[in-house]
Structure formats: structure tokens, C-alpha cells
Amino acid sequence: METGTEGTADPGAGTAGEPVWTGLPRGLLRVRRLLLALWLVPLTILAGALLGAFAGGAWAAFALLPLAALLWGWAMLGRNWRSWRYAERADDLLISRGVLWREETIVPYGRMQLVEVTSGPLERRFGLASLQLHTAAAATDATIPGLTPPEAERLRDRLTELGEARSAGL
Amino acid sequence: MTAPDAPADAPGAADAPGDAAARERRLHPVTPLRRAWAPVAVVLGWAAHDLNEAQRRLVQLTATTVLLGLAVLIPAAALYGFLSWWFTHFSVTDTELRIRTGLLFRRTAHIRLDRIQAVDVTQPLLARFIGVAKLRLDVIGADKRDELAFLGEREARALRAELLARAAGFAPESVHDVGEAPAEQLLHVPPRMLAVAILLTGAPFAMLLAALVVPSLLWLATHSLWTVVAAAVPLLGGAGTNSVGRFIKEYDWTVGESPDGLRIDHGLLDRDHETVPPGRVQTVRIVEPLLWRRLGWVRVELAVAGSSNSVLVPVAPREVARGVVERALPGVTVPGAEAFTRPPRRSGWCVPLWWRGYGLATTDAVFAARHGLVRRRLALVPHAKVQSVRLTQGPWERWRGVADVHVDTGANQTVTARLRDAGEAVELLRAQADRSRTGRRVARPDRWMSS
Known part of the structure; x- marks a missing residue:
């Protein structure tokens, strides 16, 4: 499976106790870029054609704005996708994400109340599923988007099993 | 009407305490009166809403219409009240409190006793005159409708003792003999x-x-x-x-400690009696408003999952409050002011001036974070109560090499240690996850009297 962090060596990945990170499959990035292109490519063409036809060549340069947005967004989506990673440790799950606003969440297996796998119509079309963990604290925001359905199900089953074994009350 | 005889009126309430398993009981017979207010209140509300119209109507009324109206209204209210009382049952089994209610739409609530977070007995002013009380179990996700209103005063106390004894894990046959656990007074606010x-x-x-x-x-x-x-x-x-x-x-705020947990009694007109079983307190906050500082007074707030009660001590001298907190969170000592470490000086670029108010101290029992310069607040979370740990870092914070660590608890409160040095924050995140895990292993069981 092609993953985002395969190439990027984790600092200190070899040392004992350091988590083994897994990135997200490339599918999520593909879908997000596709959506971006679906919106911005027609917009660029439309803006260029209309402005070129009615306002003159100089005005058509404004069509470069959506194009710039497209290129910038393309790069940003890549960076964001690469920043997502998760690690299953012996007793807890780590999720790390974000480029500008970084966030790293640790959820102990014993605290999981509910593990949810969701897949919307678009996600299903591209063979993706997201996994969401709920604890008794509503502030816990532990979601892993864009997993392949078999991986999501494997993770769900494993987390449920580990959660049962280490279950603790409130 | 006096309370002691009242429960005996309710069918099935007074038989021998043998097999109590699924014996169904009804609420106190004054309960219908509570509901019977509704139609009268509606009429009064309408009259107050449109005074002129009400006056004109009143003049038009003849004695017969009034009598006719009352003849319809009173029986209707009485019937509604009676039926809603008649169709409300509750019973206590070994593991659950079951409440069955509803005339048209049946509703059954089964409340698991080992999940009890707190038990409240409240007495509104009028109920105090009549000698009845409401009893509510705070469970996560419980509904306002799941309170037992009303019970006889003595019955409510007995039921609370029984529920707590069952929740504590006493053997079913001894539950009735355990009775009310003795309480030792910790604090009284003059x-x-x-x-x-x-x-x-x-x-x-x-x-x-x-x-x-x-x-x-x-x-x-x-x-x-x-x-x-x-x-x-x-x-x-x-x-x-x-x-x-x-x-x-x-008024008359009293905090006591008993084997069943913390007892909090307060109120001048409405009396509230709250019981928080051991190990249910998720977070404790010690608040120190500016003007109290000279007097050395603090306010202590607590968070229990699924409960709306939030005050542990409305006001007390700092040392006394510290003693109460240490009873509320067994095994925890409140770190002194010198134990807290401030964020690094460079974090003043992220939060000017107020960065001095932030502070963090972790002991092997508790995660303590402080914030506020004018109104100082100190939040304590026992490691065993931590649901998840998060580290966040915005672009501005990354520039100064600092990060925030959040600790989420089950009472939907998040305690944040802000502006820690980035390296320290990562270490803190990992260490906190480990501490929470080991903290849970040594925590007391849900049924606190079973070992």
C-alpha cells in the first residue's frame, strides 16, 4: 500500500518505545485534488474566455487567480495529506496531523467508548472510509480519514478488541 | 399529611423486605398536585398576558359559567394528575433502578447502579412543608425526566442509602441492613x-x-x-x-465525608443534598477572585460526569479548601505555588502579559494547570480520569517554539497547560499518556466497597 510517510524518515524511529507511524493511503489525496480541480479548472477557463471575449486581453489575466489558487491548493493538499499519520502502540492510539496548526492526539484503548467507520457516497465511490473514535470526553477529536475499507475494518476490530481487554470506567 | 405514614399508602410499598428484586413502587401520593398546577397556571398566564381582555371576560362571566368552568377544569386537572401518578412506577433491582412512566407514550428507563455518578435529594420550599423530596440519579446521558418526584422525605433517604449500598457492591441480602453511612463534617460555611x-x-x-x-x-x-x-x-x-x-x-453550605462519598448539603429555602460516590470526581478547580486574595479565600468547583452540580465549596480559607480537595480526590496533594513552572519568557510573544499567569505542575497523582492573573484558577485532574491527551501548536507558537497540551476528562472539561516549551510538551504528552494508563490501574473500582 502506498502511504504518505513511507519516504520521510521519522527522527528517532529506531529507538525503543518510539511509535511506528503509518501514513494515509494515496486515495484521499487523489479525491481531494480531483475535487479541487473539478471546481477550479472550469472556473479558470470560464473566467479566461469570458473576460478575453468581453473585456479585452489584459483583463483575461484575472483568470490566473483561480489558476494560482489551484496550484497553491494542489501543493497544500499534498502537505496536509503527508502530515496525517497514526500509530498503534501497545496501550494507546496516536494520531498526528496538521501543517500550520499541528495537533497530536493520544487516546488510550481502555478509554474508547465507541469506534465508528463511516463512508459517504463519494468516499465509497473512491474506495475510502473514515474511522472515528469516541471517548467519554466530547473534546476528544480522533478521526482518521481516507483509510481503505479493509484497513478501517481491521483497525476497528483491533481497537474494539483492545478496548474490551483494557476497558476502564470513567 | 405527614411523611412517615405516607409511603405506606402507596400500594406495595410496605411489605416485608424479603425479595426486593423487582418490587414496583409508586411515588408519594402528593405528586399529582404538582401536575395539577399546570391548567391553573395556563389560565393565570393568559390573564396576566392580556389584562384588559381578561377583565372584560371576567365581567361577562356569570356565576353559573364560573361554576361550570371549574366543574370541568378541576376534575380534568385532578384526573390528569392522578393518571400520571398512577402510571409511574419505579423499582430497584440488584443492578438497576427502573422507572416506568407515561400514560399514552410509555417510557421505561433502566439506570445502571454501578454507573451512578452522583445522587441528589432536593427539597423545594413547598415540598419541605409537606415533607416530600425529589431524588435524582446522575448518570451519563440521563434525562431530566428520570428524577423521582416526589417521595416521602424518609423514603427518599432510605432509597438513597439503598441505592448507594447496591452501587457500592454490598451483598443484596445485606443492603437493607447497611442503612445510611455515617458522615463526618469537613466544612461548614458561616x-x-x-x-x-x-x-x-x-x-x-x-x-x-x-x-x-x-x-x-x-x-x-x-x-x-x-x-x-x-x-x-x-x-x-x-x-x-x-x-x-x-x-x-x-446558605448553610456543609461538606461531609462518608464511606459513600462526599455529602454536600446547602440551601436556605430549597434544600439540596448531594452525594458524590468515591472516585467520581473528574476535575477540581480552585478559583481565587482578585478581591478574595487578601482574605486568603478560595472557591472550589468540581466536575462530575453527567451531573449539573458544580460547586464543592462556595468560599473557604485556602488551607481548609485544600483539605477538602484532598478528601475529594483521595491520594492527591494540591501542589504548592512553588511547584508550578511558568512558560518560557519567549512565549510572551504569543500571549503578552498573561503568559505569566500560566503554570503547570504534575505529580504522580495529578495534572495541575494554573491560569489567570487577576482571577486565578487552578485545575486539577487525577491521572486516572484522563480520557485523551492532545498537543496543539499554531504557527505563531511554532515560531516561538512553544506548544499547548490539553487533557480531556469525562465531564466534558478540558484542562490545558498552555505555552510549554515544544520539546517539553512532546515529552509531557507521552508521559501523561503513560501516567493516565498506570493511574487507571490503581484507581478504585466502580463498586467502591467491593475490592
């Missing part, structure tokens, strides 16, 4: 201290000031007496009711 403390919060003065300034401005702007009166009365009323209401609610 009324004078409470009054001074409420005045010193500054809220009453702020409201009073607003009540004087706003109408004067309005007078200058409009010169209309009615506008001024319309603005001043609610403001003055608000200033009064806010403080007086708080005084009435927190």
Missing part, C-alpha cells in the same frame, strides 16, 4: 463569610453601577420617565436577585 464573599466578587457592584449609569444615560437621551423606569427596574432586580439568589442557594 453565613457572614458567605455574604462578605458574594459582595467581594464584584458582580453585585458591577450590576448596581450598570443600574445607575444606564438609566441616567437614557434620561439624558430620551427625557422619558417610562423608558428610564423600564430599563432601571430589571437591572436593579437583576443586581439583587443574582446576589441574593446565590446567597440563598449557598
